[in-house]
């Protein structure tokens with residue numbers, strides 16, 4: 001009996017969080033180990049389905065860089081990077097679309113399905129959703145690499161209103177309808193802004209944002225974050241994450257966190273505890 005009452009206690013503890021987030025949109029950038037390792041994949045899917053049936057509106061935006069790299073290697077197409085961005089010629093873009101839209105996206109839809117949820121896969125090209133211009137780095141042309149200029153959330157809203165969980169591949173279209181490769185963090189941030197999401201959660205493979213001594217920073221203001229970027233403490237793949245969080249906070253997203261996706265049930269811990277597991281970015 002005691003055990004059962006304890007179980008009820010755990011549920012009751014979640015009540016304030018459930019009330020706070022009921023009917024709210026939570027945008028989740030899904031990538032890294034959480035997408036690669038079977039036990040983490042399963043725990044992620046259960047978390048998302050749980051959020052859905054508790055009454056939140058989860059929206060998934062996924063990455064897929066390593067999967068794209070592996071497929072290009074298998075096909076014998078060379079990978080080139082400038083400033084961490086993949087140079088994307090037409091042949092590479094074909095592979096990007098095949099892998100992101102055709103494989104990774106489908107796998108996540110199936111994963112959510114196996115956990116008891118109903119997901120619908122979309123790419124940012126569907127319904128004119130993720131609109132981009134070509135990104136230029138200095139004077140070098142990276143090919144079909146997009147910078148997000150706007151997001152039309154109509155397709156996402158239609159899917160969530162119909163009771164489904166949208167799963168979005170980070171592909172954008174330019175004004176001529178040409179598809180482009182988009183950084184998944186940037187795509188997730190832009191989607192969160194367009195939806196005025198309650199929360200933007202970026203899952204990654206580190207404990208959170210670290211300071212110069214390598215210590216995790218539990219809470220970080222936009223100003224401090226900018227300083228860390230200038231000083232080089234925040235670099236590489238952490239830059240688009242932190243930047244998209246700052247931009248999201250500045251345009252109406254209430255809360256943004258960078259979370260350790262290697263922790264089992266990281267999403268539930270993030271939403272249903274005060275401490276969370278990672279770095280909370282604040283205005």
Ligand SMILES: Nc1ncnc2c1ncn2[C@@H]1O[C@H](COP(=O)(O)OP(=O)(O)O)[C@@H](O)[C@H]1O
Nearest residue numbers: 031032204205206208209210233234235237238
């Ligand atoms: N200050 C920092 N704190 C944590 N990670 C950092 C920091 N600066 C740079 N990084 C790097 O950013 C990486 C996360 O970005 P990325 O590799 O693109 O992962 P993801 O697949 O989640 O997008 C970390 O693994 C780490 O190497």
Ligand SMILES: [Mg+2]
Nearest residue numbers: 185237238240
């Ligand atoms: Mg990255």
